[in-house]
Amino acid sequence: MRVSVPKSLDAALGLLAEDPQAVVLAGGTDLMVAINFGRARPEHIVSIARLAELKELVAGEQVLCGAGVTYTHLLQRVRDRALVDAARTVGSPQIRNAGTIGGNLGTCSPAGDTLPILAALDATIVVVSRRSGERRVPFSDWMRGPKQPALEPGELVLRAEWEEAGPAQAFLKAGTRNAMVIAVASLAMVVDRARRRVRVALGSAGPTIIRATAAEEMASGLIEEVGWERPLTLTEAARARFADLVAAAARPIDDQRGTGAYRRHVIGVMASRALQRTGAAA
Amino acid sequence: MTQVRLQVNGAVREAEAWPGESLLYFLRERLGLFGSKNACEQGECGSCSVFFDGELVCSCLVLAAAAEGAQIVTVEGLEDDPVAARVREAMVAAGGVQCGFCTPGFVVAMTGLLRGNRHPSDLETREALSGNLCRCTGYVRIFEAVRRAGDALE
């Protein structure tokens, strides 16, 4: 095992170009557990944890969030409410101080807390390599499977980009503990009134983050009727229909953190509440 | 093996290490700084909390060989810290210590909390300490210690 600590992004890309099998270390919250527990013995680790170039966060109508931005930094700086809420549920203060958005994207777990909201914000992931330069990947193409990001050998996550989507957004995460818990299921919903767009994305509900497109269309239709600039008054029937559509989109499994049946159920519950909360926020 | 050189508690410390060693292991077995504890080695318990460039992190999740250049402060490095001193006194007096295994990690986290906010609310305290597990005390007297230390810092 060897460890490289490049001093610049360019040097890091050079190392990855030379050794595309090298494993990238960012906040350490996933890779170090694998090493400590004897599950991973990478031959070559390239640490990008301290690269200042990846820590830039430009927060405005267009958000540019460097891969090295930590959850703590994120939740102090961005205005997208659901992303702030999601970042706040990541691990503990210690984990939020170390873990990065690039790490969440690179690890590419369906339980990654910020991933549903990046999906719901239609974020674009910018990756870079020495060979091909920068490449832009829409979030919808990012997750090829669990732990399979759309990264080619030699590529690094450079940043995530998205447009601020206004106040009508929600992130809900169900877990059996009130802090420091991996999502049994999570849901992000954005009603972008300016762009007339509804997005619903589910975490821990299948092999990747799942978009509930039929539910999105249904909600768009409801909002269209009252007007995009106005708050939505919902009937119980509409909430139930929406919840059913979202739950139907899930492809949950049974595992040690919860049953598939509970996951589908609580996704429906969260969907109904998210529709209520975002619909009311004009 | 590789040579690792770190800034720990204000001094340059150097030792040979296996490249996969966590900062926690390096602090403990290479530098003899056993105050940071090895309870879970997966970032879930906070017993190994240190300040890393001023930020509270779990040292078990830091790769020692990649930490060169960072300023690392462990519980031992807080000996003369005025906030930590009040925290230590309050933890003993309030009964926030039982087995003591989580305690150094708590002292580091509580010091971080009180540096930024002398009088955190109950929920602010609970959220700030939610990354530090204690199995003995039920936390109640640790929260009390935060209040007492905050008062003593006035």
Added chain:
Amino acid sequence: MPEGLRTRGGVGESIPRPDGPDKVSGRFSFGSDLTAPGMLFGKTLRSPHPHALIRSIDVEKATGMPGVKAVLTAADLPGERLYSLHKPPDQPVLAAAGDEVRYAGEPVAIVAAEHPEQARAALEAIAVEYEVLAPLLDPVDAIQRGSVLRELTIRSGDPDAVADVVVDGYYEVGQQDQAPLGPEAGLAIPTPHGGIDLWVATQALHVDLEQVEACLGMRPGAVRLHLGGVGGAFGAREDLSIQVHACLLALKARRPVKMWYGREESFTGHVHRHPAWMWYSTGADRDGRLVFVKATILLDGGAYASSSGAVVANAACFGAGPYRVPNAHVWSGAARTNTVPNGAMRGFGAVQSCFAYEGQMDLLAARLGLDPIELRLKNAIRPGDRLITGQALTGAAPMAKLIDLCQGLPEPPAPSDSLALPGGAGNVASAAEVVRGTGFAVGFKNIAYSEGSDDYATARVRLQRGPDGAAVVQVKTAASEVGQGLVTVCLQVARTELGVEAVEIERADTTVGDAGSSSASRQTWMTGGAVRDAARLVAAEVLKRAGPPAQALAGGHVLDEEGAALAPIELFLDEPIEREFEHHHRPTSGLDPAGQGDAHVSFMFVAHRATVDVDAEAGLARVAQVATAQDVGRAINPLQVHGQIEGGIAQGVGLATMEEIKLKDGLIRNASFTDYIIPTSLDMPEVAAVLVEEPEPEAPYGAKGVGEPPLISSPAAIVAAMRAATGRRLNRVPVSPEELAGLSECRPGWLVRPGQSPAEAVRPAPPL
């Protein structure tokens, strides 16, 4: 008495713990913090199969690897091959080729190397050929095949008693892990003369010593055990873990060897709380007076005996609750299966049956239309009453008073912030979706060892002049400080008895007599009693040396009978005074074939009221408050008693709401703190506690134990509150989100007539 002649910090005062300053600074040395020149690191190879025959073990490749200094298998064992808390021992030090492994995680080989990574690599290089066998995993199945660790029946009163109202219920308790923060750890150092010193984090040095000596095949005296700092225990350190292995490796390599288990390994490296399956039938008359309790309490003992026998007895003896029960029929037993052995955990059998009998009391109250608290008061056991084992309550038994006080404690305010709602920062619930429920439960348990054990503890107390000439007390015992505050208790006792505030509690080791284990809430009584009695012998010698009219010691002085100072104590310490005392509690008896006998020396009682906020739709809950009244006899240190209460309640919250080892095909699926979750600061409820101090006549200072009661009935109270909030049955802990949301219910996999052995169980008819 003038203030100067009062001894400060004695029995009854909330003094801070003496090891506190070292613990807060990081200087206190735990088992895993030890180090020695030339030290190697030991690691354990474990079976990946719950049941298999070992065909062969080949260590040749591992032996030659870089840094590897010792590789040992069962073929290398020098002494007894089996160890256990149980007699005769049944658990292999290392499983041998040609023999079976009986649980996943059973040790097969051990390695010592210069670096843990080298040791890990060597483990990977050991080739073990297994013939995988079918594991026995269902405890009812096991009982029916005669795979039983212990079974016991209690019969009292009229077996045919008829009640006006009968409620039947089925209950399950999941497998809880003690999850002490400190891992299993120790350091073994060979001595130049062929002996060995072992520093280890344990609950009982002498209990370990006896087993280690036998397994090393060493003569008495060649092995010395020293207490390494203990990072919590809760029962997890009663059985051996690294003890024999570290010594074997150190003796082989002739170098110090340190071992500690990582968190994942820890889950297979120590016993857990027995999971339980319980069938109950409770009868009462129309006024709500209990007529009978019939119960079958089935525990999974896992692969080896450990302390299953005593857990079975406790579950049975306390299985009808702290109530007047004229007629009882209880079967309690532990099956031997192919899971990690189960054994001691805080509450030790009493936790499991409490969840069932208190569930029954609530069912009964509902059936009778009575208030659940009123029903408990009506039936509360009182001094002089007999337990279902026929034993009369001769000591303090303030059950009714506890119920009264507990129900009167103030209730918590509504949650003020979304973080305090069920699900916390996950933002699932808003206040409108949350319903608050309240539940009540009571419990009781024995103190110290039972069923005829000769239970004793030893203390050596020395009084001499310190370097400055003033009197100093040194207290030496082999009792384990595991976090509970025993060092504070010993210090307070020595101050009270000797009137000297300068007391040093020496590090525990086996150079002094046995103190027994830090378990069964026994050390305040047993080791506290031994320190008291040894100190009284020392005090008597001071008074003898001082001569008349010396009467007492206080504030550093010898006093006359009026309390006036005669002289400083150090004046009589030209020669140091040292005395040793062995404190035994009153003998107990075994249980006869009908489960009758005076098996226990004393009992602790407790009441809990829980207030729980529930989001029933999402299946999420947050415990807002646990109120409690606890029978403590006398609080030697009220601050520490409250600490024990709060910490025990935290573990009760865990058992009720989240903590369970999840097994699939005999393998633990959640062996980590990521997936075996314990309460965080955001999960911990407010605690309102009141101590009831009715001195226990036989106990030193009247002090009962306090460690276990907080965990006995708090889970039952929390689940009762969840039932009140949701109307659901919730007959299993931990309550899963799925059950709380009403998506599923826990149903028995077997039909058992309460009181009967599961040997006669049948499968329920499949649903139509």
